[in-house]
Amino acid sequence: MTSEPAADQAQRGAPGTPHRTREEQVLDRIDRARRRKAVVKEERITLAHGSGGKATQTLIQAVFLEEFGNPLLAPLEDGATLPLGDARAAFTTDSFVVSPLFFPGGDIGDLAVNGTVNDLAMCGARPAFLAAGFILEEGFPVADVRRIAASMAAAAAAAGVSIVTGDTKVVQRGKADGCYITTTGVGVVERPVELSASGARPGDAVIVSGPMGDHGAAIMVARGDFDLESPIVSDTAPLHGVVSALLDALPGHVRTLRDATRGGVATILNEVATASRAAVVIEEKALPVRPEVTGVCELLGIDPLYVACEGRFVAVVDGAHAGRALEALRRHPLGAGASIIGTIRDDPPGLVLLRTAFGGTRIVDLLVGDPLPRIC
């Protein structure tokens, strides 16, 4: 950044400058309001606090970060990277409350393993060990517990991790919805990577590793609330293999990796724009979405950009190496549908902009709440 943007900043900061329209002044005022310290205004937790969108971020920043604040937590990445002597370990945890417990393409068991494996993969780590905590409801069939455990074992074997410790609690009937699972994972960061949502720079390319929204759409249909039938299956899968392929192909040129779970790709892009103080500009035409997912979303009035994936990630890479990144991803079965969806720009900082297929431009903001809770 040279002196030019600084001069621009000064101009934008001075209200009444004749060059700026009243609308722009209002926009600046809003931008300042959005950067104020987060405050939870609600008296009670609502479902919106679990959506992964604005309400979740406010809760995390105003309560958890406020109380726990430390340099390892502060960047709010998918996991923490811990210095252990000469080595580095990645450490993360995730809870699963998906309803229904069994759905096309998976169940809460493989979801719980893959979810934590993927959070480790996004830190650039090789997943190694998992812990699993179970909260079971009185009356829940033992056959289902066995089925979930078998599915976890298979997912762990496929991901090359062992479940080495755990915990089981049972609560009274009605106090939990059958089965909740928490998994915690440790991985080894073997490459000299520095991955962070704050690492995006102007000129970088934004890549998504495959079709968006499969998991969320599969769950919506599986719930049976909408009398819809569709062949959509969840994309739940362990991503460390395809991530390895990308990191090997582009040593030193991958800035950010995030798996696009709750809140979808749009939420990740907003995290990148905010943390990097940059603009993310994406092309609607380049967004990979299966036609059947588009169909379900269109019917329900939901934007696939916000629908959860469980086997896709967003990568921000050096723009000069974007082609090579795409090739490396597409060679891997879990990256076969990868697509470059946009670029990082310097202005306007903190915003995600979408160039629509129709030829217009709009913002892609964080959602306040989630129209479809308990997707994972």
Next chain:
Amino acid sequence: MRFVDEYRDGGRARSLAAGIAARCEPGRRYTFMEVCGGHTHTIYKHGLEDHLPPEVTLVHGPGCPVCVIPMGRVDDAIHIASQPDVIMTSFGDMMRVPGGQGSFLDAKAAGADIRMVYSPLDALKIAKANPGRRVVFMAIGFETTAPSTAMTVLRAAAEGVRNFSVFCNHVLVIPAIKAILDSPDQRLDGFIGPGHVSAVIGCEPYAFIARDYGKPLVVAGFEPLDVLQSVHMLLGQLAEGRAEVANQYARVVPWGGNRTAMTAIGTVMRMRPHFEWRGLGFISHSALGLADAYAEFDAERIFDLPGVRVADPKACQCGEVLKGVLKPWECKVFGTACTPETPIGTCMVSSEGACAAYYNFGRFSRERVKEATRS
């Protein structure tokens, strides 16, 4: 996706945009109101304004169902929902609408059983599955959703479902348009007419707008090319000095409307003498209640409602925004005190509300972005 992509084609948009620019008289300004919140959503979601010349301004009208619900009605609904044996059901859009004492979402967090449904028939299904509970459907919307509420009441009556009732807040589009036309500060050149409402009521009821007020109205579909074509049609009428009702959305809207739907509304519902609209105040003959013959399904008669009128917050300028007098960003609290997370006014709640649409999709300087996104 087939049957959708055709109406979102950038190439056709550009040629239509050229046609629109060509129809604008130099130096003349054109202000059109899209009455329906569905259009507002389309305009922002697809960035449609990028295709309009500076001479054409779109203002966003009152046709967002949740935006016009006054706070007192939300409080009444929460009062019903807070009865121990009640399951309240409503469309998802209602969940965040603030009343005087919080929203459905807050009431739910405090223990009320409030469930989101996609159709009133789902509410009826819940009633049948929970015979020991009283299930109430919070009915909102214009003539678009009123028929499905009416049909559901008819079915509940036919099947003898006694634990189901409707808290009816259905409103009518024609009185709202008339209120805007009669408002002294309006400066509109024409209307983009609601598509789905017109599929029910037809195009005849708009005749007075052209006849008595000399303004054209084009009933429009909800895809971005539909809206762009409607602007083109409005400019065509103005260029020729005409003011007529035209139908751009003939693939869905029959000129005469849907008689079956209107009959269902006429059977189950009655005209209220007056009804309060958020921001617009009381408008005569502008809303529907349940007819006496269906009193047993009328939550307003079953439950003892507080019925307290709650004044809109002083800082809130939803009324001016709904009338198209103010652009969303011109409201004093827009984007600072009033945001989608903590909405003060209803226009900030629904994705069809003008303020929420602008905040979520259009909150950027077009000039700066043009610079930034230049390839």
